[in-house]
Amino acid sequence: AQTVTQSQPEMSVQEAETVTLSCTYDTSESNYYLFWYKQPPSRQMILVIRQEAYKQQNATENRFSVNFQKAAKSFSLKISDSQLGDTAMYFCAFIYNQGGKLIFGQGTELSVKP
Amino acid sequence: DAGITQSPRHKVTETGTPVTLRCHQTENHRYMYWYRQDPGHGLRLIHYSYGVKDTDKGEVSDGYSVSRSKTEDFLLTLESATSSQTSVYFCAISEQGKQETQYFGPGTRLLVL
Numbered sequence: 063a064q065t066v067t068q069s070q071p072e073m074s075v076q077e078a079e080t081v082t083l084s085c086t087y088d089t090s091e092s093n094y095y096l097f098w099y100k101q102p103p104s105r106q107m108i109l110v111i112r113q114e115a116y117k118q119q120n121a122t123e124n125r126f127s128v129n130f131q132k133a134a135k136s137f138s139l140k141i142s143d144s145q146l147g148d149t150a151m152y153f154c155a156f157i158y159n160q161g162g163k164l165i166f167g168q169g170t171e172l173s174v175k176p
Numbered sequence: 177d178a179g180i181t182q183s184p185r186h187k188v189t190e191t192g193t194p195v196t197l198r199c200h201q202t203e204n205h206r207y208m209y210w211y212r213q214d215p216g217h218g219l220r221l222i223h224y225s226y227g228v229k230d231t232d233k234g235e236v237s238d239g240y241s242v243s244r245s246k247t248e249d250f251l252l253t254l255e256s257a258t259s260s261q262t263s264v265y266f267c268a269i270s271e272q273g274k275q276e277t278q279y280f281g282p283g284t285r286l287l288v289l
Contacts, residue, residue, distance in 0.1 A: 066218075095276040107219075107266060107280035153218055160275035163209075163234055164268075166218030 064089045066156050068167035075144045076175055082129075083139045083170045085154030094158040096130065096137045101169070102150040110152070113137065144174045179203045180281035182267050188287045195254040197284050199267030201247075207275055208250040209268040210234075210242065212261075213283075219266060225250055257288045 065088045075081035087096070098110040113121045113130050120128050125145075129138045141148055154167040179202035189195050199208060206227055211219040211234075221234030223242040231242050239261060243251045254261055267281040 097277070099280075105264065105283050105285075107268075107283075109277070109279060112277055155218075157276050157278075160270075163221035163224070164211075164219070164278055166220075168216060168218050 064156060064158065064165050066154050066165050066167040068154055068170050070170045071168070072171045072173070074173040074175055077144055077146060079144055080140060080142045081144055081172065083152050083172065085137045085139070085167055087135050087137065087154070087156050089135070089156065089158060091158040094156060097155045097164070098126070098128070098139045099153045099155060100150045101153065111139065146174050146176060148172065149174045180267060180269055180279065182281040182284050184284060185282065186285045188289065189257050190289050191258055192256050195257050195286065197252045197265055197286070199250045199252070199281060201269050204247055205269040206247070206272055207270040208244065209278060210240075210250065210252045211266045211268065212236065212263040213266060214263050222252065259288050262286060262288045
C-alpha cells in the first residue's frame with residue numbers, strides 16, 4: 063500500500079527565518095510524483111511545489127524548495143525567509159498513476175510568528 | 177486559478193435527505209475528482225472522472241454517487257446523508273498532458289445533523 067507520513071503535526075518559526083517540514087512515503091513504484099500543498103485558513107488547497115521522481119534535481123519555487131531523497135523515500139519542504147502569509151496547514155502528497163488518486167499525509171500546521 | 181467553482185459553499189442538512197454538490201470548471205479539463213477532508217485523514221478520494229459519462233470509484237465511495245453528463249460539470253450526490261458524511265468536500269481537476277498534477281476548488285463545507 064502507498065502511504066504518506068508527516069511526523070510533525072505542528073511547527074512554528076519566526077518571521078524571516080527558515081523552516082523545514084518533513085515527509086516520508088512508502089511505495090514500490092519507480093515512477094511517481096510528489097507534491098506539497100498549502101491550506102491557509104481560507105481552506106483553499108494551493109499547490110506549492112511538484113517533484114518528478116525520475117528527476118534527481120530538487121524542485122524550487124521562489125522561497126520554497128524540496129530535498130528529495132528517493133532511496134530514503136523522503137521529501138522535505140524548506141521555506142526560506144518565512145512570511146506571516148506562510149501560516150497554513152501543509153500537506154505532502156504522492157501519486158503514481160496519472161489521472162489517479164493523490165495520497166495525502168495528515169498535514170503539518172505551520173505558524174509563522176512576528 | 178484553475179477556473180473551478182463549487183456550489184454550494186456551505187450546506188446544513190438533515191440525516192436521510194439527499195444532497196447534491198456541484199463542481200464546475202471553465203477550461204474543458206478531462207479529469208475531475210471529488211475528495212473529502214476530515215481531521216486526521218488529510219484528503220481522501222471519493223470518485224473521479226476521466227471524461228463525460230466515464231467515472232470510477234475512489235477509496236471512500238460508499239454512500240456517494242457521481243455523474244458527469246457534460247465536460248464542465250461533475251456532480252457528487254449523497255443519496256441519503258448521514259452524520260459520518262459531515263466533512264469538507266473538494267473538487268479537483270487535472271490538465272491534459274499533466275494528469276498527475278491536481279488543482280483544487282474552494283471546497284464545500286457540509287454539516288449533516
